[in-house]
Amino acid sequence: MRKNTKTQLCKPIVLSSCDPLVWDQVRQAKQIMIETGYLPSYADFIPEEIVFMWERSIRYGIVWDGQVNVPHLTEAQFDAVRERKKLFIDIAKEFIGEFQGILEDTEFTMSITDENGVILTKTNNSDRIWHNEMSIDVGDVWNEQYVGCTAHTLALAYNRPVQIIGPVNFFKVLENNISSAAPIFNEYGDTIGTIRLVQKNADVSRLMTHTLGWVTSVATAISGHLKLSRRDKRLKLMNSTLNATFAHTEDGYLSIDESGYVIHMNKEASKLLNLGNEKIKSSFFNILTDSTLVKDSLKSGRAMLNQYLSVDTGEVITFTADIEPFFGERKKHAQGAVIRIKRKSDLIKAKKDFSTANITFNRIIGKCSAMETLKETAKLIAKKPINVLLLGESGTGKEVFAQAIHNHYNQTGPFIAINCASIPANLIESELFGYEAGAFTGAEKQGRKGKIEYADGGTLFLDEIGDMPMELQPVLLRVLEEKRVTRIGGYKSIPVDFRVIAATNKPMCGKLAENNFRQDLYFRLSVVNLEIPPLRQRGEDILLLADNFIKNICSNFNIPACTLSAEAEKLLLEFNWPGNVRQLQNAMTYAVTVASSRTIYPCDLPKDITENDVAVSATKLDDIKNIEKQVILRTIKDMGNATDAAKYLGISRATLYRKVKE
Structure with missing residues (x-):
């Protein structure tokens, strides 16, 4: 030719x-x-x-x-x-x-x-x-x-x-x-x-x-x-191939044009959504309870993964779906989309594994300068899909900030949380990466997705990251670099796209110095570090938080609202709060429960708060520990290694390691 x-x-x-x-x-x-x-x-x-x-x-x-x-x-x-x-x-x-x-x-x-x-x-x-x-x-x-x-x-x-x-x-x-x-x-x-x-x-x-x-x-x-x-012959061949391919998949697939009219739908989609041909003669948008997500995907040309959608065909059916726009030859705008409907077993499992991310920045209580600056910085960071490391003592609200960052960037995506310290070391690998059928004794017959796969299109929150087993750290690093995960016992590399927010209440430099945490993984996770101040450094925020907790507790217990007396407020402001916000919440729950009137007095507070001398002593002791902590960490940073830092401080290297660990 x-x-x-x-x-x-x-x-x-x-x-x-x-x-x-x-x-x-x-x-x-x-x-x-x-x-x-x-x-x-x-x-x-x-x-x-x-x-x-x-x-x-x-x-x-x-x-x-x-x-x-x-x-x-x-x-x-x-x-x-x-x-x-x-x-x-x-x-x-x-x-x-x-x-x-x-x-x-x-x-x-x-x-x-x-x-x-x-x-x-x-x-x-x-x-x-x-x-x-x-x-x-x-x-x-x-x-x-x-x-x-x-x-x-x-x-x-x-x-x-x-x-x-x-x-x-x-x-x-x-x-x-x-x-x-x-x-x-x-x-x-x-x-x-x-x-x-x-x-x-x-x-x-x-x-x-x-x-x-x-x-x-x-x-x-x-x-x-x-x-x-x-073209007609090719379309018929493609349609036959499409039917043959989708006939043997457990997922439901339907494709729509830019106006929402269904081009093709496999049997599994029809079954999962209870859709017959007579129900889809009009635009698919008409049976979606909210078509905003699908329309936004078509308008932007951007895929949206793991989205919750609902159809109303006489009964409301909610499902998770991947929305993947497709383009014409000129690729200027999407001419339609393929919607993958997750099979029921995945839906059930996903709902169990999805954590609830309902906190936004507007719901984070705090007016002190440190918190205001932290929230503004976090909002700027949240707009970009970069990894974040949250630092702070236990109970300061690291997961609260993780949820707020997630919702500020991708509210509709999954928020998957895993506590690296609470899961046994022999199970954390399967929790993170999933496994294929028969991968090990006790494995589910059909295999199982890991938290990383469920986080696709959303956020993976790794709490207590410092406690992740050393042998898993290079595997996680490879996943973060390649954006692909392989299940235990499997060979298929599965593409994933998610943001990592990690959190720790332990100084990571100590972990690095002891060779308990990989430096390359640390720098991959800590593109941005956000340090959440302890409650004792937040001044009047203590009373704002206490009032909010009291209001919510009274509402949940269906009892009249309570208020703090001036004496109780003074004790709350003087207390050291080693357990931070979590301890304050528990204290207010106790106070509302035992208070004999609608006013909370010092006698209604837990004993560890009312024993003021202990609180003051604890504050002074904590200040001394903080000074020692800052001196040690600064010396290690300046000297570059633990041996030289120990010599400079006049202590043994073993003592230095012990103090860093503490």
């Missing part, structure tokens, strides 16, 4: 005239060129494409004044062509058939050739018109090598429409005709044949120059029909 480069827009090759003198000049110029090899100067009006083909015709050794003698394909050869060109021939015959009646009693004949000049089909009047001069049969090979310059060989050689008067034809026997031809293209722009219209013994006084437009239009129509037929 000849490759066409926007040939349908190219200028036609035309040498057409009603002037007999022009016919004679062309005839004489061609004969002079055959005899001398040169074109006479008066013939410079002849298009160069014609002159070049005359030159090639001479080199082929074609006897211009002899009889047209072309090869004919054997039956087996033509059968092979017919098999290869079946769709083209069938479409061409339809068009040829439409012109049979029109051309029957005229001197016009129409035929279709392939890209090699083989005649594939012709009008019935061809035999009547040409029976004295030559035989033109289906299967004849009319290419440039055998017939030289003609309208259809020019069209094939230059991929352009052609109209020529008779003398342009290289053979003398064709010099009284006028011919028009146009190339036919497939859907890839390749020339796959021509259509030609020949008027035998043309009368120059009745020359029909409009035949060029006629054959060009017919060629365009055949090309277009061929493209549509092949």
